[in-house]
Amino acid sequence: MPSPCGVLHGAWPARRENAGAWRMALLMLLLNVGGCALTRSVIEPATPTAREEAVYQQFFPYYAETCALTQLGKKSGFGAEIYSGVGGHDVLYLNGVCRTPAQAYPVLQMCDAAPRTRDADGVGITVNAHYRNAAWVAVEGRGFFFSGDLRADEALTREQYRAVQREAVRRGIYDGIEFHPEFLRDMPGGFTRDEFRYEISIATDYAIAFGRNRYCARVPMSRAQMLEVVSFLNRINEPYRTAQKVFDWNIFTHNCAHINHNALSAAKVWAEWPMDRPLWISIFNFPVPKNEFVNLVRRTNDFDISDPATIYQDLSARTQLMTFDQLPTTPGSIIDLGPLLAVNALYNTHSEIIFYDQPWLGPYQRRFEEILRQPRYARLQDNLQYFDALYTKILESRQPVESYLVHHPDIPPTEGPAFRTFYARYYRYVETQRRVTRLALAQLGDGASS
Numbered sequence: 001m002p003s004p005c006g007v008l009h010g011a012w013p014a015r016r017e018n019a020g021a022w023r024m025a026l027l028m029l030l031l032n033v034g035g036c037a038l039t040r041s042v043i044e045p046a047t048p049t050a051r052e053e054a055v056y057q058q059f060f061p062y063y064a065e066t067c068a069l070t071q072l073g074k075k076s077g078f079g080a081e082i083y084s085g086v087g088g089h090d091v092l093y094l095n096g097v098c099r100t101p102a103q104a105y106p107v108l109q110m111c112d113a114a115p116r117t118r119d120a121d122g123v124g125i126t127v128n129a130h131y132r133n134a135a136w137v138a139v140e141g142r143g144f145f146f147s148g149d150l151r152a153d154e155a156l157t158r159e160q161y162r163a164v165q166r167e168a169v170r171r172g173i174y175d176g177i178e179f180h181p182e183f184l185r186d187m188p189g190g191f192t193r194d195e196f197r198y199e200i201s202i203a204t205d206y207a208i209a210f211g212r213n214r215y216c217a218r219v220p221m222s223r224a225q226m227l228e229v230v231s232f233l234n235r236i237n238e239p240y241r242t243a244q245k246v247f248d249w250n251i252f253t254h255n256c257a258h259i260n261h262n263a264l265s266a267a268k269v270w271a272e273w274p275m276d277r278p279l280w281i282s283i284f285n286f287p288v289p290k291n292e293f294v295n296l297v298r299r300t301n302d303f304d305i306s307d308p309a310t311i312y313q314d315l316s317a318r319t320q321l322m323t324f325d326q327l328p329t330t331p332g333s334i335i336d337l338g339p340l341l342a343v344n345a346l347y348n349t350h351s352e353i354i355f356y357d358q359p360w361l362g363p364y365q366r367r368f369e370e371i372l373r374q375p376r377y378a379r380l381q382d383n384l385q386y387f388d389a390l391y392t393k394i395l396e397s398r399q400p401v402e403s404y405l406v407h408h409p410d411i412p413p414t415e416g417p418a419f420r421t422f423y424a425r426y427y428r429y430v431e432t433q434r435r436v437t438r439l440a441l442a443q444l445g446d447g448a449s450s
Contacts, residue, residue: 048336052380052444057095059440060220060332064229064267065093066260066296067216068289070340072203073348074211078158080188080199088353089204089212090257090289093145095122096223097230099138105176105241106138108230110223125233125263126205127256129249130197132178133240135259136233139173139206146214146338148207155343156210164207165198173206174198176241203347209340211347217296220332225267225324232266233259252279257287268320269328270299288356294367297377300333306394308426309408312419322422325429331387331437335371335378384441391434398427 048056069089074082098111108123123138124145131137139145148164150156174197187196203211221229236259239245249255254275265272273287303317304310305327311317320326342349355364375382401423405411411419 048334048380055440055443056332056380058443059436060218062096062221062223062226063094063332064219064221064226064264064269065095065216065336066219066264066292067091067093067208067214067336068293068353069204069208069212069214070351070353072211073351074203075346075348078346079161080196082200082203084204086352086354087251088289090127090255090260090287090292091145091208091214092125092260092263093122093142093216094125094226094229095142096226097123099123099140103176104172106134106136106237108138108234110227110230124206125260127249127259128201128205130179130183130201131240131247131249132180133243133247134177135236135240135247135254137173137177137205139168140171144168144171145206145208147209147341150207150209150341152209152339152341154341155345156341156347157345161202161210161346164210165195165202168198168202168206169195174201209338210344211340211351213340213351213353214336214338215290215293215353216336216338217293217300218332218334218336219264219269219296219300219328220330221267222324222326225320225326228266229263232263252282252286253277255286257289257292261287261292264296265316268316268323269296271316288354290353290355290368291357291364294355294364294371297333297335297371298367299328301329301377301383303329305329306390306397308404308419308423309411311426312411312415312422318422321425321429325425325432327429331384331433331440332380334380334383337378381441381444384437384444388434388437388441391430391437394430395427395434 067090069091071086071088072082072084074080094108096111097108100107100109111122122142123140124142125136125138127136141149143149144164144167148160148167150160150164154160174194177197179197183200184193184196187193191199203209208214240247258273258275261270261273262275264270303314305317311321311327317328320328340347340349340351355362355368357364371377376386377383399407401420404423405416405419
């Protein structure tokens with residue numbers, strides 16, 4: 001069984017380290033954690049309406065979106081036969097970020113930092129075991145990244161499949177990128193080596209909806225936060241770009257979810273997930289795509305921001321507030337669910353993904369189902385109304401800082417001056433966010449009544 005963040009092609013064996021790592025991962029989880037849970041393979045879309053998306057872009061022009069992707073299964077008889085395991089894949093979309101036009105090798109910059117050769121709203125980041133001289137590649141354009149610019153109700157035909165591949169080649173997604181030779185060694189006839197890179201990577205690195213469902217969680221950011229994400233990702237690729245290192249994907253120590261998790265950590269959304277730790281540590285604690293989806297939704301919606309002491313004691317949240325004037329739990333943190341193309345001549349439409357969870361008692365499936373049930377996680381208006389009510393409650397219960405400290409001996413006296421500064425910044429932030437939230441709600445209301 002292959003691992004997440006990579007694919008197998010036809011009857012080829014997986015790269016030994018990947019296949020072995022996946023088997024070991026399952027064994028360790030069964031023995032020590034409890035196992036995994038499959039979830040339904042058909043999902044209902046939870047994509048913002050055109051009006052919601054316009055308001056979203058107005059108020060949240062910079063956002064990151066991490067996506068857990070289901071397994072991949074290509075029908076036989078056309079091109080390479082490709083399948084992947086139920087561990088799935090993890091990708092990252094950054095709104096407001098683009099590839100640097102002058103670079104063939106993927107280097108990121110803010111879209112507004114220089115004149116563009118073509119319009120682009122953002123860039124998709126994907127990590128794959130295929131790459132030798134990069135940890136990630138970048139695909140410009142949200143529509144092309146997620147669906148090959150096909151509509152959800154379009155049928156995927158062989159002609160459209162080949163047209164999207166030609167467009168990917170024209171865009172130069174893999175310009176400057178070397179693949180590990182074992183992924184190209186047994187290439188069937190009819191392909192050049194360059195063409196085959198695009199054949200084995202479609203529906204994993206681009207045009208994802210051709211063969212995979214996606215579970216995405218959006219995280220609004222400030223421009224300053226997004227700059228930190230861009231800097232982090234460029235630093236990650238630098239030693240591979242300059243041939244100081246060879247990228248060798250590993251499920252335990254540096255998989256796709258590791259890198260995407262830590263890109264958000266650069267913006268202080270949550271704590272860093274250490275990479276390249278000793279194997280005996282990593283096998284018990286490594287990120288998994290669908291678990292990450294649930295964790296991020298909960299972090300950005302359900303982390304308790306009503307108590308200043310709770311935030312202050314969370315280093316990432318405190319740093320985010322004091323550095324970027326943001327908190328991880330924020331309006332605009334919504335999910336975006338995208339099903340694979342249902343009328344599909346090339347891929348199996350039954351596509352699943354696992355949680356790593358304790359069977360019977362594990363919390364992930366229960367939390368996942370709650371996320372899908374609650375409108376505030378999916379609909380922008382419900383989300384904004386929830387945060388408006390939360391901010392109002394926070395402001396109405398505000399105490400003078402000295403009274404608050406009397407009732408919170410968990411804040412040491414030595415921390416008093418720093419906490420007082422934090423406390424004032426916190427309430428200024430809440431007041432500002434409530435104003436912005438109400439402005440966004442008014443915009444949605446105007447659209448609903450027009």
